[in-house]
Each structure stands twice: as C-alpha cells, then as structure tokens.
Amino acid sequence: MKNTLSSLATCLIVFGAINFSWGADPKAEAKRMLTLRAAAEKARTYLQESAEVNEKQNDAVSTMLSKEMLKQVEKFRSKKDGQSPGRDWLSGWKLKELEKSVDGAWEWAKEQSPLPVNRADVIKRATKNWSKDAQAKVGQFADKSMKAVYDKARRLAADEQLRSLKQKLNYPSKDDLNKRISGLIGGNKNRWSPLNSKDFGKLDGWLKTVVGNAGPVFEELNKEVAKMSSNLRLELGNQYQAQYKSIQQMVEKNGFPKELITKEQLKAHALNLLKENTSENLAAKPPRYGVFSAMENLVENAAAHWEVKRMEIFAKARSDWLPMKDQLEQAIRGDLAKHAPLEDSLNVLTEKFLSPANEKLASLYGGKQWATYFKEALAEQDVLRKNVTNQFRSALKERIKPIREKIAGEQFATHFSMLNEKVFPEEPIIMYFYQKGKKSVTDFNELADGLNFPAPERPSIIEETRLLAGDRANRAMVPALSSMDKQVGLVREVEKKKIDQLKVEAEQGRPFAEILREWDKDWGTLWNGAKQKVSERWRSKFNHIDKLLNKGVRQFYDGMQPSSNSTPQDTVAVKEDELGEEQEDTPNESVPVENEQPEQEDENEKSEQESLQGMCEELKLYIGLADGVFAFSDLPDGRCRMLFGTPDGVGAFSVKFDPQQVEVAANQISGSLKKPLGLVLDGNARMGGNRILQLFQGEYQGPEIKMLFKVSTPAVRHQMSILVRQQVEEAIEAWAKKSGRKAPDLIWQDDVEL
C-alpha cells in the first residue's frame, strides 16, 4: 500500500511538472509546434512523391519482390496468375515504405523538439485522412510501377531458381536408368541393333520428373527444365553411343577375331573391350554410369547373331560341303517326272542331300572341338537351320542349272525339233489355236495337244524343255494367228458391206459363183491394203478364208426366203442354278449338215418347263468353250429356238422365233441379249487380271470376249450369225461407254454347218 501511494505521488508530481513546463515555456511550445509542422510537411512530401518507381528504386524493389516470389513459387508460377499477388506485395511494400518515412520524420521531430511530439499529431497535420490517402497512393504506385517491377522481378526470380535448380540437379540412379534403357528395347529381347537418339527421346517424360522434382517452377523455366532434362538425355545418349562405338566394328561389321566362332567367345571378347573403354564414376556430375545393361544385352544378341552369320559366310565361301554334280545329275535323270518342275526337283534334292551336307559343314567350320556343337546348332537353332538350308538350296539351284539345261536341250531335240523347221506351223495347227480364240500358245499341254504330243510322255518333260518349246512355238505362232485374225476380220467386213446387195442379187437370181468371185475380189482388195502390217511370211491368204467366203455367200444366198414373225412371249429366261450343276458330257455334239432335215421332236406336248430343262442340258455341252454360247435348234411347231448361256450360268435365256424372218429374229434376240450380255461383260471385266495361266504369251493384248454361235438347225443361216454379231458388237460398245471400261475385242466363233 505504501509502495502504491509513493508511486501515485511520484506520478502526480511528474505529471504536474510536465504540465507546468508546457504552460510555462512558450518558447519550447513554439519550437515543438514548428517541429511538428516541419515533420508534417515531410510526411506530406512522401505522399506527394512520384507514384512511379525510378530506375534505382526499381532495382531494389524488383530484387525484393523476386525474393518474395522465390518464397512462394506456387503462387507466382504462372506469369498471369502471379500478377495479383505481385501487385498486393507491391502495394504492401509501398505502404510500409510510407510508414517508415513517417516514422523517420517523427523520430527526427522528437530529436528536434524540446517537448514531446506525438506520431499521431504528425500524421494528422500531414493529411486529413492518412489511411485513405496512403492507400490511394500505394494503389497508384502499384498500378504505375507494376509492369516494370513485376517483369524485372520475375526475370530475377527465374534466373535465381534456374541457378538453384542447376545446382541441385538430380540424376537417376544406375539401377533405375538401366531399367529404363532396357525398357526402350521393348519386348524384342533379341534385338542387337543399337538404340538411337529418337529412342532416348522416350525417356524425356521420366527424366523431367527426375530433374524437376525440386518443386514448382516458374512457367518461364518450363522450357529450361525441359532443356535440362533433354541435356541429361543427350548426355545419356552420348554415353550410350560412346559405349556402342567401342564395339561398333564388331557388332556391325563382324570385327571379331577370326578364331572366335561360338557366341560365348564372341560375347566375352566384346564385353572385355567394352569394359576397358568405359569408365564409371557415379559421383561425377553428370555421373558416368559405366556399361549399361542394355549394352551388355546388345553384345549378347550381337554375338548370337554373328555366330550364325559367320557360319553362313563360311558356308557361302566354301563349296566342298555341297553334293557333287555327278550325284545330282544321276538323281535327276533317275526320275525325270519327279524333277520336271524346278521347285519339285529342288525339294527332292534338298531332302536327299541336306543332312549329310550340314554334317560336313559343321565339321569343316567347327573343327574337331566344335563340330558337335555346330551340328547340334544346325539341328536345333531355327534361324541357323533355315538360313543354311536356304543357302544350300540356292547353291543347289546354281549347281543343277547346267544339268537341267543339258537335259532340256536333249528333250527338245528329241520331241520338239519340228518347232525349229521352216514350215511350222502348218495351217491346221494355226486353225486349231485360232478356233480356240488364242493369240499365242499359253500352256504346254495346249501346245502338246496342238502338236499331238503323246500324253504319257508329257510328265517327263522338264520345266525348262516346256518353256523352250513354248517360246519356239510362239515365235512363229503369234504372227500367224495375228494374220489369221486380220484375214477373218476382213471377211466379216465384206459380209457387212455386201449383205444388202446380196439380198437383191439373190432375188434377181444372180449365179452363186459370180457373187462369190465378187466377194473374193473385194476381200483381196481389202487385204492388199492391210497385209503390210502383217509379217511377210503370213501375207498369203489362208485356205480357211476361201471356206469362210463360200460359207458366207451360201448362207445368205439360201436364206433369202419369207417367214412369219415371232412374239415377245417366246423369250424365256433360264434360272442360273439350272446351269450350275455338274453334268455328264453328252457324247453327241454333232451339228447337222446343210440340207439335212432336222430331227423332229417326238414329244411336242411337253410343257414349257420341260422344254427349258432340255435346253439347259443342251447348253451345258458348251460350257468352257466360250464366254457366251448362242445355241440354235428347231422346235416342233416349225419355229426355232435360241438358247443363250454362259460358263457360270449368268444371264441365261431362250428365245423362240421364226427363222424365215431373219432381221426380226435378230432384233428379238438382240433385245433379250442386252442385260445378260452386260452381266457377262461385267463378269469378264472383274476377272480381267486372270492371266496367270498365259505362260507363253509375250504381252497382254487387251480384254476380249469369246462368243460361240452354235447352230443345230438348217433353218438358221449364216445371215443370222452376222446380224446377231452386229447386235452384240453394238451392245459391247454401249456397255463400254456406260461402264467407262475398254470395250473387249469380240472373238466370234461360228459353228454353222452348211
């Protein structure tokens, strides 16, 4: 209590003394007031100072802001997002600076004044509302200085962070790195080609996580961080490449010492060299990782590769492990039929001689020490066995080539010497192939058929003989067939040109022989203009042309008589499936000769369906002879029937017509033919590439369509063939225009017996 009282008394005395002095010393009070004014004006000056940061100040403020950014990188990571906190910091800093200035002014005033000076008095005198004015001031400062300060601060902060990141750069451990690099090789563990820089690029994602695990980074450093990881990747790539370079000669160019033959020897040698040339220092920056496990794997795979390859090289360089030529000739001549195709011969010979050859090769290559090892390798290692077998076959092929050529020469001389004679081919042979629509010989059996070569002897004719025969035959056959085709084509032209005149002359009773001479003369005129394009040997007229001209005149001449019209209902389509079944060949396909009476149908009362069925059966006789068949026959009612069919049965139909009215009948047939013919043409166009069997043909001469005009009735004359052929040609042209395809050449085979 006493203490309390004494303290109270002391306070009262001091307080009184102060008040007494204040009131009593106007000079001191005046000085205090003057000091207060001066301090207030100082404080006001700070408020009125320029709101824009100057260059010197900018350096200092930017440095401070950059430090703040480094403390809170997450907040300032994005340049855009960091602007708001950056501006807040700048405002706060300016406010603190203002407060510090005011504090300085206040401290100064306290030193100058003999009486106490309050900070609040200084502020109150400086401005009416210090808080508001100061906030406005710092806001203004932040707005005006933000860009200069913020940009510079970011640069400083980013530079500092980059420097720090470089100092603290993390490197992957050897184990991790080996796993990653081995992972680049992928599932193919036998791969022995080296990784390239592109492969190492796949490590970028992982390396970024290793390098950039120091925490968030400013967005300006994203590229730099990526570059740091890419630099690390380049460093790893360089180490890898350096390791590879030390063994590159061996891995790529078989640079192993000659005496090393097994893969274990090759591997040990390469690994020793690799370790000698590769240093390891995991403490270095960047670390030297030593030999990568991926590189060891590569060496192992390369050793396995070169073990096989070196043996193959040995096998290629030597021939003493292959069977002798005598053995081979003996084997081929022993069974020519088995060795006729080259491939079959190779298969037979390989089967017979490969095993002892391999055994000999293993012995020659491995010597006593490794003979068994390589013998087992040849038996067990798929790659080695396959490569050596291929090599064996390849060597065998070369080795038997002269043997087979010798045999081919012998066979040709024995069986096909006529092909070398000047008279080959005689016209019957040419006709044989022409009637089959051939422009060349495309198949050995076809040739053999044409030459009447005995079938039992054919299997022993080897492939080379067949090719030789085909080649020799085509040398003469191709121009001959071409000449025949052109000569027949001119006959068709004459027919077209003269048919109308022939009608008139036939009615007028002009003699047949006279008309024939005129046709022959016209043909000769046309041929004289066209034969220059034909090989000289084949410029003379074929006997077949005389027959054709005679046949043509005769057909029209005899056919110029009136007849009744047929009706549209006479056309009947045949179901495709009726033609699709296999049927036994009908033995009789004989065609009635001229003036011969057609056979009368015994069952006139058969239903239409039964009649169609019969036609289908008949049509099947011609399947395979042409792309389309026009088969004509008599009907019991005196009319005729035409049946159209195709090899696969597409678009088959039948038409009944009056044979006396040829043009009407031709139009009727033409009308019905358009759609089925279109189907045939489409089908042929799809199958256009089917030339694989044309073995002997020199060059592809464009698409063609073969039509067989088979007449089994005397009522249908050759005029009908010409008219139908004209309609078909027009239909083909129309189809070609419509489909945009090339119109096929029409090969028209008349089988009209006079």
Place this chain on the structure above:
Amino acid sequence: MSGRAGGSSNLQGLDDLIRGKKKNSLSLSPNDALVQIALPLVLILAIITRLMVIEYTEAMRNKGPRVLEMWKQQLILRMDTVMNKWEKQAELGAFPDFSRVQWKGAFPVDERFKSLCARAQEMDNRKNLEDDIYNQALAYTPPIEDEESASFFVPVFDPDAKYQPKNADKISDEFVINEGRRAYAMRHIADRVSKWKEQVEGLQWAAVAQCADKMPLNALGGSPDKISTQLTRVASEMNKRGYPLMNSVVEEYGKLDE
C-alpha cells in the same frame, strides 16, 4: 488477580525476549497510517516550507539600508517615471499573459499587441534603449501643473551624459552622478528592460506557437528539414500583418542572413 495477570504478561514478554521472538509493537492499519501519520506530516512540511519562503522574501527586501541616499532616490524616481511611461506607451501592461492577445484564425487581430510588437523592436538594440532611457531620466522635468509631484524632483547632473542641464554648476555635489552612481542607474534600467524583454519574448513565442499551430502547411513542402524555415515563414506572415517579432525570437536558429 489483575496483578497476577500483568505479572504473567511481563513474564511472557521476558520469555519471548530470551527466546529471540519478534514482537509486533505496531498494530495500525494502512488507512490509519495514512490519516494519522502521513497527512499531518505533509501538512506540517507544507507550513514549514511556506514560512521559510516568507522569511527569505522579507530578508531580501530588508537587505539594503532602509533610507536611500538622495541621488539614488532622485535617479530612481526619474528612471521609473520614464520607464513607466515607456511601458504605458508600449501597452506592455495590457498583456500580463498571452491569453489577453486578441486572435482570429491563424493570426492575432489586436492593435495593442501590434503596438507592443512594434515598440518591442527598440529592444533589438538594447544599449541604445537603455542610454535613451537614462538620458530621458536625467532630463525629466515634471509637468508644471503637477506641483506636488514637482516638489519631489531635484536636478541631477552627469558630466559624461548626453544630456547637460543649463545650470550644472549650481547643482550640489550630492546630485552629481559619477561613474559609480551611473553604473547603479544603468543596472536599474537594465533590470527593468530585461523583464520587459522576457515578457515580450514570452508573448511572441506564444504567438509563434499559435500561428504555427493554426497556419496551413506549405503546399509545396518547402524545406521541411529546417525548423528555422518554419520560424521564418511564421515571422514573415506576422510581420506582413504588422506584428514584427524581436530579433531574439526570429534569430533563435541563427541570423536570418546566415
């Protein structure tokens, strides 16, 4: 019985004394101590102090001889008359303290204070003022109509003074002012001028304080580091309004031209 009890008490006290036990002889409460001891003590001390001050003042007053010498009486009479007149003309008496100064806004609006400030300028050259007062005092002649007062005045003569009376040779030696007497006279004047100066300075400093308090701050800031600038600015503003400040005030922080 009571004797036995008292004897027992004494024995107990004796026993406590032998055993060294402390005995609480004072049993006053703090409140009792304040009322019964502290307040009377303070009162007694205050009375004693006051009595000592009165005694000292009286002693000082009675220090000199009770009856002054004639020349001294005459000089004091003359000097006081002149200085009273100066005081009156300067309106010094109107301002025993600063609160008497009329004020409006940041500046005084007071003719008498204006007059005081103007007259106080004389104190900037104090020797002249004191010499002037001395000579005026030597030359002073009371008004003719005031006969009673005139009877108190006897001519005095200072051979070294500026003022010389016409009939100096007729003045007795008792009223001739020699160097010693002049020095006494000048001390008397200086004491009074000092008091004037002190009073005027106090008033002017108070005026400066009030002006500094009320005047708006310089919009441009000026030279805020120098308080002298603030003082100069205030003095200038007052001077413009007819209230010149004494040099001793204006030059507080150094001469103006420095």
